Amino acid sequence: xxxxxxxxxxxxxxxxxxxxxxxxxxxxxxxxxxxxxxxxxxxxxxxxxxxxxxxxxxxxxxxxxxxxxxxxxxxxxxxxxxxxxxxxxxxxxxxxxxxxxxxxxxxxxxxxxxxxxxxxxxxxxxxxxxxxxxxxxxxxxxxxxxxxxxxxxxxxxxxxxxxxxxxxxxxxxxxxxxxxxxxxxxxxxxxxxxxxxxxxxxxxxxxxxxxxxxxxxxxxxxxxxxxxxxxxx
Numbered sequence: 001x002x003x004x005x006x007x008x009x010x011x012x013x014x015x016x017x018x019x020x021x022x023x024x025x026x027x028x029x030x031x032x033x034x035x036x037x038x039x040x041x042x043x044x045x046x047x048x049x050x051x052x053x054x055x056x057x058x059x060x061x062x063x064x065x066x067x068x069x070x071x072x073x074x075x076x077x078x079x080x081x082x083x084x085x086x087x088x089x090x091x092x093x094x095x096x097x098x099x100x101x102x103x104x105x106x107x108x109x110x111x112x113x114x115x116x117x118x119x120x121x122x123x124x125x126x127x128x129x130x131x132x133x134x135x136x137x138x139x140x141x142x143x144x145x146x147x148x149x150x151x152x153x154x155x156x157x158x159x160x161x162x163x164x165x166x167x168x169x170x171x172x173x174x175x176x177x178x179x180x181x182x183x184x185x186x187x188x189x190x191x192x193x194x195x196x197x198x199x200x201x202x203x204x205x206x207x208x209x210x211x212x213x214x215x216x217x218x219x220x221x222x223x224x225x226x227x228x229x230x231x232x233x
Contacts, residue, residue, distance in 0.1 A: 010112035015058040017101040017109060026050040029096040037088050041080060048137065048224060049076060051180030053093055056120045057113070061181075068172035068182040072226050074127025076136035083128055090117045135227045137174075138163075142221045143196065151203040153214040154188075159225060162195045163187070169229040173199065176222065177212045187229070 030046035041049060052073055055061070061069065077083050094113055098105045144156030165171065165187050172182040188198040203214040217223070 010109070011059060011116075013104070013109050014113055014116060015060060017097060017104045017113075018054050018058045020104060021054070021097055021100040023047075025096050025100045028099065029092060032096055033089065033092040036092060037085055040082065040085055040088070045076075045080075048174070048179065050093070050096075052076075052174075052182065053089070053120070054097065055180035056123070057093065057116050059116065065181070065183060068184050068226075069180075070123055070127040071131070071230065072136050072172050072174075072182050073124050074129075075131040075134070075226070075228065077124055078128045078131045079134065079136050083125065086121050086124065090121055093117070132228060137224045138227050139222050140197070140225045142217055142219050142223060145217060145219055147214070151214060153201045153203075153217075155199045155201060155213065155217065156196055157199060157223060157225070158194075158196050161227075162191075163197055163225065163227075163229065165191070165197070165229040169231055171229040172226040173213075174224040175209065175212055175217060176224075177216060178209055181209050182226070183209045 026047035029050045030041065030043055033041055033046075052069060056066075056069055056073060059066075077086070082089060094110070094117060097113070098110065138160050140157040140159045142155055143158050144154070146154040146156075148154065163171065167190070168186075170184040170186040173185045174180070174182045185199045185201065188200045189196075201210055201213045203210045
């Protein structure tokens, strides 16, 4: 029997089911998880956690984007001590998606989703083993958005806490306009006294995230940024 990675129709169906889930599902996920394991995940972090885990479940990302997503999720599982409860979390995720995508949720799709969840959980365990200590993400506020050319933006952001980066490192970034889609961006400045960071973004033809960052994000908006930069593999 093929697994989800080889079963293209199942992968497409699962992605469609996930895309049909609206923003209310994140709150439902947290309530479901809270009923099964109270206090496991802070309410404020549930929406970002839910969208990241769901994105990993459906797959389809390029290898670099998947690596960024796993880097964030691996540290989140480690920071919140979630690895012993991975099965509970996965079951809550599937139960939530099944409720919100009920018209598409067939027995065959449920089996495919369980297989996909198994692959995702193993990947998270490996990522968590490589992750260090500390929070998985912080908010950053966009304080500048310059467009030196139509398809390039220079975003100046101010993290809520100083970002400990070194030259050559990159950091996963996510916009609330596309939650769950984490992308590597490299700080383009040396560390500054005021803690602000410049991120240079080029809108690539197939890059939905890069287009949003270049053409839609405005000063005053908040982005999520991984709390610990690294050197992408």
